[in-house]
Every structure is written in structure tokens, then in C-alpha cells.
Amino acid sequence: MRADCALFTNLEAVARDAGDALTRARQPRLYDRLDWFARTAAHCPPPGTPLVARARDAKGTAWLFLSRRGARAQALASWYTLAFDAVTTGEAPVAALSGALKGIGHVELSPVEAPDALAGAFRAAGWRLSVTPMSVNWRIVPGPDFAAFWAARPGKLRSTVERKGKKAKLDIAIHRAFAPEAWTAYEEIYAASWKGEEGSWPFLRAMAENEGAAGTLRLGIASKGGQPLAAQLWTVEHGRATIHKLAYREDAKALSPGSILxxxxxxxxxxxxxxxLIDYGTGDQPYKADWMDTPHPLWRIEASNPRHPIGLAMIGRRAMGALVRGTAGRYARAKRSGDSA
Structure with missing residues (x-):
């Protein structure tokens, strides 16, 4: 069955073509909705301009949201995008997407949770691929019993929370709808935290307002004596809880407000x-292992089109890099062998 393929250079045209297929009602994952891509393009876009490939047949539709610079493209994603993939409905013709990108020489996609379908689509079209790990996503299947979950955490963590919790006596508020005063507290906490400049406050607030209206927001604020000390931004939807952002005031670190919250x-x-399932976003920070059970790799896909000069150049560069690494490895092994002789 031949797929109908199209390329779009603005998201308004994608919306007209897709109807309701890219809305919350049809897309269970936060990062697969058109409003997510529109928010990314408006507030924290990657370099370039939008380029969206769409493939459709009688069984379903697939989209690949990219940002294009000349003959190169990358995922239309930001540091807030915790998972990127082709967006689909039905039994979508994902394999046809790469064929629509005839004018593109090189594509980079990340962070991808399960790269096989996307990688297979580009390979089937003759593109040369590099698929490499780029980060991890810590997860846990918590079960319905919090006491059992907590008993399985490391003893040091449990001791710290219980001991510091009794001493600190923090006030905890967990908001399931957007509350402007709670958001103001979150921004104040972040400004006094160890973290650097936030990527895009307008993006983050729009996300929180949107998810609050949908009932998926969980915004926690820990305070003492009326002063906000720690904050966490979660979403919960379709059986999956995600920890998106957290921060605590650096000058309150001795109270362990982050762990208590x-x-x-x-x-x-x-x-x-x-x-x-609960997932802890992206990153392999040691504290995540205390709360989670299993790290899952996130992947970067680099696809080069051998029928395009840019693609050929990237293929040659990767081949040269592999040759250099192989030569260096053989030299190191030979040197170790000589040293031990």
C-alpha cells in the first residue's frame, strides 16, 4: 500500500491537515501533541525553521516533527522534551517518513526511548545510521502500596527523611490545578537554588497551566514559616507519572527539603x-537511583542520506572517526601488551 507523503513548513498547515489527530484526545503522550510542538517552536526552538514530514495510508498516519537548517534537520524538541519519536495514529506507515525527506542530507533525533521503528524507517530508505546512547531515564513500577515502596528505598534515604522531617516540620502543599501563587513560589525557589538559568519560563508556565486545566498537573511546594523551600513539577496521565522539574533553596539544604517533598x-x-509507572525524566544523577529501580537508555539517531552531498560528507566523517578510534584502540592494546611483557 503506497503512502501519501507531504512536507509542511509551518505548524498551522499541519493542524489543518491533521484535524484532531494530534490533540490530547488522540495522543496519549504529552510530547506527541501539536500544542507541545507549537509551544516548543514559540518559546525554546532548536535552530532553524519547522519541517514536518507526514505519511498517510488507509491504516493510519505518521508525522516526524523536525527543525531544518539548510540540508540538515533535527528533532523539534528542547530540554523539556523527555522523549521524542514519530507521532502516529493507527498502524501508521512510519517507514514512509524518511522517503519524504528527499532534500535533507542529515537528520539528528533525540532523546528516543525505543529507536527501532525510526531507525528501521531510515535504513529501509537507504540512509546510513548511527544509533548511540545519549542519556538514561530512571523508572519504577511502584505498585499501589506506598508503605511497600518506601520500605524498599535505601536505609540512608529513609533515615534522612524521617529524621529531618520530624525536625524541619515543613508544610507541604500539592496542587492538582494551576495556582498562580504556587507558581510564583516555584519561581522564587528556583531562583535561590543551585540550578542555572531556566530555559524558558513562558514555556514552563504554559505547560503547567495546560496540564493543570487537564487535571494532570501535580505541583508540590514545601514551605517553612511561610517561606517556600522546595518545589517539584510532576504530571500524571494514562498510568504514567513523570517528574519533570525539581528545585530547592540552596540556603535550606541542611533541612533536606527536596527529599522531604x-x-x-x-x-x-x-x-x-x-x-x-513513575519516571524521573532524563539524566543519570545518583540521587535518582534512591527513588527508582531501573535505568532505561535514551538514544540519539543520526541518519545520513547517501544521495545528498551533506549526507555523504557525514558518512565519511563517521567512517574516519571509527577508523581513528579503532587505530587508537589497537595502539593502546599493543602498548599494554608490551608493558606487561
Whole structure:
């Protein structure tokens, strides 16, 4: 069955063509909705201009949202995008997407949770690929019993939370709808935290307002004596809870407000929302292992079109890099062998 393919250079045209197929009602994942891509393009876009490939047949539709610079393209994503993939409905013709990108020489896609379908689509069209790990996503299947979840955490973490919690006596508020005063507290906490400049406050606030209206927002604020000390931004939808952002005031570190708030957030979400999975966004920070069970790799796909000069140049560059690494490895092994002789 031959797919009908199209390329769009603005998201308004995508919306007209897609109808309701890219709305919350049809797309269960936050990062696959047209409003997510529109927010990214408006507030924190990657370099370039939007380029969206669409392939459609009688069984379904697939889209690939990109940002294009000349003959190169990359995922239309930002640091807020915790997972990127082709967006689909039905039994979508994902394999036809790469064929629509005839004028593109090189594509980079990340962070991809399960790269096989996208990588297979480009390979089937003759593109040369490099698929490499780029980060991890820590996850846990928590079960419905918070007490069992908590008992399985490391003893040091449990001791710290219980001891510091009794001493700090923090006030915890968990907002399930957007509250302007809570958002102001979150921004104040972030400004006094160890973190650098936030990528895009307008993006983040729009996301929180949107998810608050949909009932998926969980915004936790820990305070003492009326001063906000720690904040966490979660969403819970379709059985999956995601920890998007967290921060605490650096000058309150001795009270462990972040860990105390995490304890309250996990309890609230497990007991009230009963998710099948909780994920800790992207990154392999050591503290995530205390709360989660398993790291899952996130991948970067680099696809080069051998029928395009840019693609050929990238293929040659990767081949040269592999040759250099192989030569260096053989030299190092030979040197170690000589040293041990």
C-alpha cells in the first residue's frame, strides 16, 4: 500500500491537515501533541525553521516533527522534551517518513526511548545510521502500596527523611490545578537554588497551566514559616507519572527539603493516582537511583542520506572517526601488551 507523503513548513498547515489527530484526545503522550510542538517552536526552538514530514495510508498516519537548517534537520524538541519519536495514529506507515525527506542530507533525533521503528524507517530508505546512547531515564513500577515502596528505598534515604522531617516540620502543599501563587513560589525557589538559568519560563508556565486545566498537573511546594523551600513539577496521565522539574533553596539544604517533598509527592501520587509507572525524566544523577529501580537508555539517531552531498560528507566523517578510534584502540592494546611483557 503506497503512502501519501507531504512536507509542511509551518505548524498551522499541519493542524489543518491533521484535524484532531494530534490533540490530547488522540495522543496519549504529552510530547506527541501539536500544542507541545507549537509551544516548543514559540518559546525554546532548536535552530532553524519547522519541517514536518507526514505519511498517510488507509491504516493510519505518521508525522516526524523536525527543525531544518539548510540540508540538515533535527528533532523539534528542547530540554523539556523527555522523549521524542514519530507521532502516529493507527498502524501508521512510519517507514514512509524518511522517503519524504528527499532534500535533507542529515537528520539528528533525540532523546528516543525505543529507536527501532525510526531507525528501521531510515535504513529501509537507504540512509546510513548511527544509533548511540545519549542519556538514561530512571523508572519504577511502584505498585499501589506506598508503605511497600518506601520500605524498599535505601536505609540512608529513609533515615534522612524521617529524621529531618520530624525536625524541619515543613508544610507541604500539592496542587492538582494551576495556582498562580504556587507558581510564583516555584519561581522564587528556583531562583535561590543551585540550578542555572531556566530555559524558558513562558514555556514552563504554559505547560503547567495546560496540564493543570487537564487535571494532570501535580505541583508540590514545601514551605517553612511561610517561606517556600522546595518545589517539584510532576504530571500524571494514562498510568504514567513523570517528574519533570525539581528545585530547592540552596540556603535550606541542611533541612533536606527536596527529599522531604519527594517523600510527600511519591506518597500522594502512589496513593491517589496509582500509576503503573513513575519516571524521573532524563539524566543519570545518583540521587535518582534512591527513588527508582531501573535505568532505561535514551538514544540519539543520526541518519545520513547517501544521495545528498551533506549526507555523504557525514558518512565519511563517521567512517574516519571509527577508523581513528579503532587505530587508537589497537595502539593502546599493543602498548599494554608490551608493558606487561
Amino acid at each position: 519527594s517523600h510527600a509527592m511519591f506518597r500522594h501520587v502512589i496513593e491517589h493516582d496509582r500509576p503503573a
